[in-house]
Amino acid sequence: DEPSLVAMLAEMLKGLGYEPVAYSDSGAALRALRNDPGGFAAVVTDEVMPGLSGTQLTETLRAQLPHLPVLLVSGYGGALLASRAAAAGVTRVLSKPLQRTELARALAELLHG
Secondary structure, three states: OHHHHHHHHHHHHHHOOOOOOOOOOHHHHHHHHHHOHHHOOOEEEEOOOOOOOHHHHHHHHHHHOOOOOEEEEEOOOOHHHHHHHHHHOOOEEEEOOOOHHHHHHHHHHHHHO
């Protein structure tokens, strides 16, 4: 169930000390990012979600927020997704099931170098 996955990820991020804003709808997430472009340090998105896919969301974001780090989570990895994600401007791809330590490390690298 997608909303529970979103809630689980938000809890994981809170536990890591972040202040997540969670959306289960890509359109709502895109509106929030456009309305407050400086209010977000990074985007964590799933490849498979209602509306836009994670790579489509990233492509759309790149026009307005070219430097915002995007972490794409997917249960369906592989070379095809990796090349599509790179072409879309995704900063990093993580595989499901998502491990807390892997998420923490990826976000730390994206946000702090």
